Amino acid sequence: MQYIDFFRTATGLPSSPYPYQEQLACQNWPDIISIPTGMGKTAAVILAWLYKRYMDVPDTPRRLVYCLPMRVLVEQTSQNASAWLENVNAAGYFFKDQQPGVHVLMGGDISGTWDICPEKPQILIGTQDQLLSRALNRGYGMSRFRWPVHFGLLNNDCLWVMDEVQLMGEGLATTAQLQAFRDSMGTFLPTRSIWMSATLRPDWLETVDFAATVDSLKILEMSDEDRASDAFKKRVYASKPLEKALFDAVETKKAAACIIESHQPGSRTLAVVNTVQRAQSLYREIKARSPDADTVLIHSRFRSQDRAGAIKSMLAEPGSAGTICVATQVIEAGVDTSSATLYTELAPWPSMVQRFGRCNRHGHEKQPKVIWADMDLSKKGAARPYDAKDLEESRRQLETITPDVQPANIPPPNTTPTYQHVIRRKDLIELFDTTPDLAGGDIDVSRFIRDTNEMDVQVFWRNLAGENPSPDEPAPNREELCRVPVAALKQNRDWPIWRWDHLDRQWARIYSNNEIYPGLTLMFDTANGGYSKELGWTGDKKDIPDVIPLPAQGEEGNDDDPYAISEWISLARHTDDVAETVNFFCKNIPINDGTFGKALNLASRWHDAGKAHSVFQRALCNGDQAPSGSETWGKAAVDNISYERKGFRHELASAIAMLENGLPDLAAYLAVAHHGKVRLSIRSLPHEQYPSDPEIRFARGIWDGDVLPEADLGGGVMLPETTMDLSYMSLGEDQKGPSWLSRVISLTDNPDIGPLRLSFLEAILRVADWRASKKRQKNNE
Secondary structure, three states: OOHHHHHHHHHOOOOOOOHHHHHHHHOOOOOEEEOOOOOOHHHHHHHHHHHHHHOOOOOOOOEEEEEEOOHHHHHHHHHHHHHHHHHHHHOOOOOOOOOOEEEEEEOOEEOOOHHHOOOOOEEEEEEHHHHHHHHOOOOOOOOHHHHHHHHHHHOOOEEEEEOOHHHOOHHHHHHHHHHHHHHHHOOOOOOEEEEEOOOOOHHHHOOOOOHHHHOOOOEEEOOHHHHOOHHHHHHHOOOOEEEEOOOOOOOHHHHHHHHHHHOOOOOEEEEEOOOHHHHHHHHHHHHHOOOOOEEEEEOOOOOHHHHHHHHHHHHOOOOOOOEEEEEOHHHOOOOOOOEOEEEEEOOOHHHHHHHHOOEOOOOOOOOOEEEEEOOOOOOOOOOOOOOHHHHHHHHHHHHHOOOEOOHHHOOOOOOOOOOOOOOOHHHHHHHHOOOOOOOOOOOOOHHHOOOHHHOEEEEEEEOOOOOOOOOOOOOOOHHHOEEEEHHHHHOOOOOOEEEEEOOOOEEEEEOOHHHOOOOOEEEEEHHHOOEEOOOEEOOOOOOOOOOOOOOOOOOOOOOOOOOOOOOOEEHHHHHHHHHHHHHHHHHHOOOOOOHHHHHHHHHHHHOOHHHHOHHHHHHHOOOOOOOOOOOOEEEOOOOOOOOOOOOOOHHHHHHHHHHHOOOOHHHHHHHHOOOOOOOOOOOOOOOOOOOOOOOOOEEOOEEOOOEEOOEEOOOOOEEOOEEOOHHHHOOOEEOOEEOHHHHHHHHHHOOOOHHHHHHHHHHHHHHHHHHHHHHOOOOOO
16 A cells, blocks of 8 residues: 555545655654645544555554644644544554544543553543653543543553744653653563654753654654745745734734734634733624624634534635634644734744744735734733743844744744653653652643643533532533633632542632642532633633533542443353453553563553452442342442441452462553552542551551452462452552552652553453453443
8 A cells, every 4th residue: 555545535535745754754753844834734643554554564552643833723734633533534544453443632522441451552632731740640621530541552552743942841851851751761572752843942942851763763854855846935925014013012903903904804813822911802802893804713712612613604705895803822833724914013033933934824815914913021920921031032033033023934843842841750750650649649741741831721611600519510511611720710709619539529619729720620509600602711700601501420530430330240140241341451452471461461461360269249239129039249229338347449459468468560550550540659548447456557448357258269279368458558668579559659660660661561451340340330332
């Protein structure tokens, strides 16, 4: 199969790929793709990965992780990828290891199915917030107990592609550091990174642990053959006359008048400003002047349906009066739109280059024009959200450049970003542990993901009528969510706000600003306002949002186990199902039959041995709901399970039983971690029931001296009667050997295992458990 045929089938176009696109598909992966904007970088990398998977090219990672700095880029990229894949499927191209799927991960739109298919090739397209937080084991907008699954899957067997890296800020340094850690710590199957931009310089990637690699990075650029094409010439030499506005960017009334006067009937005018607040003010001013043109507002503080409607209006063919679109930085990269007139505020030079690319993008406009507005940087906060030095350098470029900003005239950026927060190996090791501190807090990774002035939470509204939400209030649907800056939210602290507490399984009221940090998903009462369908997040109590109707259940639910409710299944039958699924994964991923394969198989057989505990069996059979007989049950057809010992965790009993019966630490770790609630730390919780004898150790509902009765674990394996010994939770070493923490640290420090491989094995067992439970669900399709 020739790539040219595959490319034409996928795109549905008769045109041939650019030579660099064919080179990408038919040769080894580069590390950097430096190609001018508008020349098909997105199609190049996605179709190259699809082609290599179709041709079964060795060492082509199973997951393509496409990381973008803005959600508007994610929406368009996912639409394109889905269309290309649909064309490939319709043409009858059958992949060796199942057809790939396209999944979206961005705030308010998180695919809930990709992680249950680790053996399947997948295209994961998301924002840097969602993807990097998961790669750091602190996934935004998801159950904390599922963090390790995404951590394992996103750091193993992946091709990470960072697009529009000039907009990534601190996140760019994190992507370089993560690749350095994968190279040094080792991964399960090849995992590599590609950085893409029209303005990228290799020295942007010179972080402390990746710097030694930068000089050897392979760069893919346009060849002479690429540059000779008519399409390249039309874009690179597309005229874009530049003029400076005679007013300051903050003078909204003058800016609105200039935009309306410059607008050409029947065309699209794009006005790009630096802050959401200024975009809203400019939009209001233009609307107040009642131009005949359709007026659209686009920024990052909309709910998904409202934002999608605005983007659709912007991309629509302008009517006779034309369209005026007011936008923030969300429009400056990756969105395939063009304008006859572009108005822009002063921004850093790489951003200005991207904005220029939104004017006369295809070289078809008859009277294109670019207007830029300066600003007084001596005023406090005038440069926000940027650094004043970057704006001063950009101004210098604008004042010395030729009066036409066609791509051929634009000099490359000559600045190197300064990173304030660079993640180190020690940080990643600490992040491997998901146990909250004694105050219930977690390590904040937001500083490694975005610049500190760009940190967001997600909020949604419910009709609560001034009451506290009940524990049964569903998790939010993706259409409900709106991104809000942490700083803006803290200004509205007189509003009642709630978050889901995964430990107490209820909505918890937030009383202090210290409890608000990036990545949270928070509930508001509709009566408190704060959102306008036309303007997005305003924080104004007068703006009462519409309530979006909910489906029967939220997108992901408030718990971590999506397939917990099932029919009555014996422990032996369930472990047979899990072992069968693990064997399937070992064969199809594949996972060798050595240390890793043996540990997974042992863990699959023993992971639920702790369910033989009398506390678990009594909880399942409470109310005489169990079928008759003396079976040891593994799953129950009951909606809620309540334990007589609050906080009881059967998987801790499983791991202790494995150690007491001489099974290896690796298998015991995989078993104890298979719900994500007990991993590195064994400690009691404040709300636990404790033994009457203060000398008896206890943790997570397991007491020293508890006895697991003999039980059938399936596959001819019997759990012998085993006494629980919690000496493993003590520090140091005793007659039982090292403590539990020491055993896990020895696994993460082992160069043949390490934290990234360990997390991948952990994810495989957890997913196998999910799949086995799903298999026995009554309504499973």
